[in-house]
Amino acid sequence: MKKIAVVTGTRAEYGILKPVLKAVKSHPKLGLSLIATGMHLSKEFGYTIKEIEKDGFKIDAKLDILHREDTGEAMTRSMGKCLVAMADVLGRIKPDILLLLGDRSEMLAGAIAASYMNIAIAHIDGGAVSGSVDDSIRHAITKLAHIHFPTTKGSATRIIKMGEDPSRIFIVGAPALDTILNEKLFKPAELSKKYGLDLSKPILLVLQHPVVTKANAAADQIRKTLDVIVKLEHQSILIYPNADAGGRRMIKAIKRYEKYPFIKSFKSLPYIDYLSLMGVASVMVGNSSSGIVETPSFHLPVVNIGSRQEGRERSTNVIDVGYKRKEIAKAIRKALYDKNFRERVRRCKNPYGDGKTGPRIARILAKTKIDSKLLQKKLTY
Numbered sequence: 001m002k003k004i005a006v007v008t009g010t011r012a013e014y015g016i017l018k019p020v021l022k023a024v025k026s027h028p029k030l031g032l033s034l035i036a037t038g039m040h041l042s043k044e045f046g047y048t049i050k051e052i053e054k055d056g057f058k059i060d061a062k063l064d065i066l067h068r069e070d071t072g073e074a075m076t077r078s079m080g081k082c083l084v085a086m087a088d089v090l091g092r093i094k095p096d097i098l099l100l101l102g103d104r105s106e107m108l109a110g111a112i113a114a115s116y117m118n119i120a121i122a123h124i125d126g127g128a129v130s131g132s133v134d135d136s137i138r139h140a141i142t143k144l145a146h147i148h149f150p151t152t153k154g155s156a157t158r159i160i161k162m163g164e165d166p167s168r169i170f171i172v173g174a175p176a177l178d179t180i181l182n183e184k185l186f187k188p189a190e191l192s193k194k195y196g197l198d199l200s201k202p203i204l205l206v207l208q209h210p211v212v213t214k215a216n217a218a219a220d221q222i223r224k225t226l227d228v229i230v231k232l233e234h235q236s237i238l239i240y241p242n243a244d245a246g247g248r249r250m251i252k253a254i255k256r257y258e259k260y261p262f263i264k265s266f267k268s269l270p271y272i273d274y275l276s277l278m279g280v281a282s283v284m285v286g287n288s289s290s291g292i293v294e295t296p297s298f299h300l301p302v303v304n305i306g307s308r309q310e311g312r313e314r315s316t317n318v319i320d321v322g323y324k325r326k327e328i329a330k331a332i333r334k335a336l337y338d339k340n341f342r343e344r345v346r347r348c349k350n351p352y353g354d355g356k357t358g359p360r361i362a363r364i365l366a367k368t369k370i371d372s373k374l375l376q377k378k379l380t381y
Helices: 011-026 049-054 072-093 105-116 134-144 153-161 176-182 188-195 212-232 247-255 271-280 325-337 339-346 357-367
Strands: 002-008 030-037 059-063 097-101 120-124 147-149 203-207 235-239 263-266 283-286 302-305 318-321
Touching (some): 002 011, 002 072, 002 105, 011 049, 011 097, 011 176, 011 357, 030 049, 049 059, 072 105, 097 105, 097 357, 105 134, 120 134, 120 357, 147 357, 176 357, 203 212, 212 235, 212 263, 212 283, 212 325, 325 339
Parallel strands (some): 002 097, 097 120, 120 147, 235 263, 302 318
């Protein structure tokens, strides 16, 4: 039986990974070891480790490494702390494969530690394109990884162009679609009662994260978005940003808008609730990757603000805007009331898979032979 260690550091990432965790856990030839770190252990960001435990997953290691300051320097120290802790944990767990998702610093720390400890690395969502520092971190993990699980054909092509062996690359789709297409979501009436929503009126789902390369502008950026929300006076579900540099400054700004009765803010939401809200929302506003990857499955219009998702493959439901208030307001009105655009959204298709990603990844991991040929990587050019 192969032991698969999986790292999760944020609420959103765990929600995306959950179908993969279930598939690995239930596979007869695989054993799951779960490492929780980052925002999961912070009460400031919702202490979301309780969601993992509620779902019945055994947590093999808890790494409390989250920085307390709101700067790039603090993020760097946090990653260094994570790297040291990851070496200790991997030395104790001794996994055959370390499975990582995406582009966060916790994943990079895990990839570096596993590389030096001769542990095979599998990476989900390599080859994607986006803004901020995320691109560089994601590509660095790709170069350290031995097995690649891109979500689209375009991402697979970019991984090949980075000199990776095509025989190690498997297009699996986005794990989030497994939950959307296969799990039971909340009914509109249940959401209306739980979140106090009037389903006959527009509902805005707002989630905006800091852009690390523009951390000093983060508070001003969210204020501009929220000024528009206040002017429109539509009922809004607002979720706090992540813990990257600038995130706490954004939260401080958000608190000044919580006095408005039509704005309901949350440190975090269970992933099923979040997906279910996409089903009743009229438009999503912000810069989350979920606005690109998950929303097409709900035919939900998205107003994507700024550069954080720049270059990411997307469907026809997305309106890209800058940070100007008038531009954001115009895009929200278009998403709500433009009949031609809404018809295009109604017909949009999700380019990120078929809802079978978790079992697909588990099967590939079970069949992968771990030997010196796999561990000794070579450029293909």
